[in-house]
Amino acid sequence: MSGVYAVWLRNDLRFHDNQAIYQALRTARETDGSVVLFFHLHPAFTRSIDLHHNYFFQSVKHFQERCDKLGLHIPIFFGDHHEAFTKLTEAYDTLKAVFYQKDYTRFGKERDKEITSFLHNKGIVTYGLKGSHIVQPDELTKSDGTPYHVFTAYFRKWQQQQKPNTVAINLEELKSRYVSHNPQQIQDDTPYFKHHILTYCPHRWTEIGEETARAKLEQFIEEQLATYADSRDQPARSGTSKLSPFIKTGALSPATIFHSVMAHLDAAGKGAETYIKELAWRDFYAMIYHVYPETDKQEYQQKYRQLPWRKEEGDLWQRWITGTTGFPIVDAGMRQLNATGWMHNRLRMITASFLTKDYFIDWRLGDAYFAKKLIDYDIASNVGGWQWVASVGTDAVPYFRVFNPTRQSERFDPQGTFIKQYVPELAQVPVKYSHHPATMSHATQVESACLIGHDYPEPSVDHALQRKKIIAIFKEESL
Incomplete structure (x- = not known):
């Protein structure tokens, strides 16, 4: 036939x-x-x-x-x-x-x-x-057939699952059977x-396609996998794989990445183990979204579905999307996103936390903005990530844990290297002030060619005050 x-x-x-x-x-x-x-x-x-x-x-x-x-x-x-x-x-x-x-x-x-x-x-x-996916969203459940809600338990069973083998395509056979017309x-x-x-797609991407993806995977494994666990949180370093855009387009299959990393498990140790866990997180969020598709529009945790989020795209929203919040690490992350279509994962958490906890702007607005800009946008992972940071999702960060953008900056970009790459206004600011430039004296501002309120904005909110407000709101909703 x-x-x-x-x-x-x-x-x-x-x-x-x-x-x-x-x-x-x-x-x-x-x-x-x-x-x-x-x-x-x-x-x-x-x-x-x-x-x-x-x-x-x-x-x-x-x-x-x-x-x-x-x-x-x-x-x-x-x-x-x-x-x-x-x-x-x-x-x-x-x-x-x-x-x-x-x-x-x-x-x-x-x-x-x-x-x-x-x-x-x-x-x-x-x-x-x-x-x-490596483990499909409809393949892994608890023994009673119900879905997992906590990643740790899900991951234990995920590790036990039989992983799919990869298949090779015979291109010569494909060519011989291909329909010519x-x-x-x-x-x-x-x-x-x-x-x-394509006339609306003027940006010319240099890292694109299957051949580039395979080369990037090999390079990551050879040069970065062993140190991945320690360097992945530092945006100034090339510590992450940057393979997510290739997963998004399918230039690389998740199974290909999994088996390639597993083949170096003994040599790469903790780095490989940490990366495998990140692949499992992707499957976990895909499972959650498959079982609860409504979570792309509403909070997973029912008790938080009436939170009085700010929903207007006013001045604070504009500051966030343009990277002019007055918090350097937040601004650097947003400018990286707007310029490249990609953002370091640590910065995704920091910028999302800032929008939802410091500005109390609806996480759905942030997710929608990421959906427009991120070249690796995956709806399940991003909705899961936004709800995790906003403390309204499955296995989410507790509401009283609010990322302090200045401390995050000092910890993960201690020399201000990444900040100065994307916020050139701070290029001449001394390192000790690069995380909180508003604390510079006027003389230092002049010396640094960075007048606060003129060259770089003052902090748009008081973080300590906003933290107290957001905790109070969540505590009330939790009663």
Whole structure:
């Protein structure tokens, strides 16, 4: 039974360990069929293009161009579910099945349910495959079948789970079975993607695609993994892997990273163990979001769903998003985000804590801003992280633990190196004042070419006072 077996590319822009391509190719081999890869460009993701989508669309472009060089053209179908998949079925009248990597997000699950129903009604089989996580969100529960709520217990069982092996794609076989076609004979929206959507993506990313991702993984393991546990919290050092954007686009599979790190467990020791735990945190938050999809809109802890958050995007909000709060480490983190589309993980905690605890601005606003800017934005991890910092999520930091931005700065950027990189107004400020420049004397301000209130803002809030206020609010809600 020959026919066409299509691979629906999503956030799995890779060949190595691509389960959808692997299974489609195997089925085509068994039935003497053909394979085609395609990408669905949904209008919901093109209405507002910021750094997040800018990076992702350019990753799509990069993978498509790589495939073109191999003689594997990837058609792009633009439109809502019905419109795009009508184009697909009309383009390949012998389409037998569609293979894809499962998506556990709220939007993804609803989309996949609708599209699989559409395809099934046309007699086309669909296969949702693993690949986006090491342990899938629906695989790990307590012995009574209920979900875990505390990471420590989840991690113990996560460690015991059988981890998926990676699969290799035979590119020569894929090329021999690939559907070659005249783009004029199908409604391929690649020209629209290239000449319209990509015009809103002017940023040129140097670190993009599967080949770069594999090289970054090898470099991280060789040069940084052993010291990861000690250096990952220092933003001025290259202590983190910076692999998260490649996980987001699927240039690297989580299983590939896991097995690569585990292969160096004896040599890297605590560094490898700490990194593996970070991979488990990603799976934990994905599980929480899968079981409680409403947490992208409301607090996991019901008792905190009526907190009187500030919801207006006023002056304090503008200070936070522009990095002009008067707290150097917060400002440096936000400026790094705005300039690069990435932020050091320690700074994500500091800036999120500052927004929710010092400004008492709704965590949903902060999460939405990160969703626009972060090129590695993962809704489950980010919602989980924001709720953790805001003390309203699962396994969250206690409400009385409020990050002191100055102490965090002194501890994790003691020389002010990172601060001065992203807040040039403080470049000439003595190190001892770089964490709290408002304490400089006027003479020192003049010598440092940094007049507080003119060149760099005064602290926008009194942290000690705000801490007392936020604790009182939470204590009242906890009664």
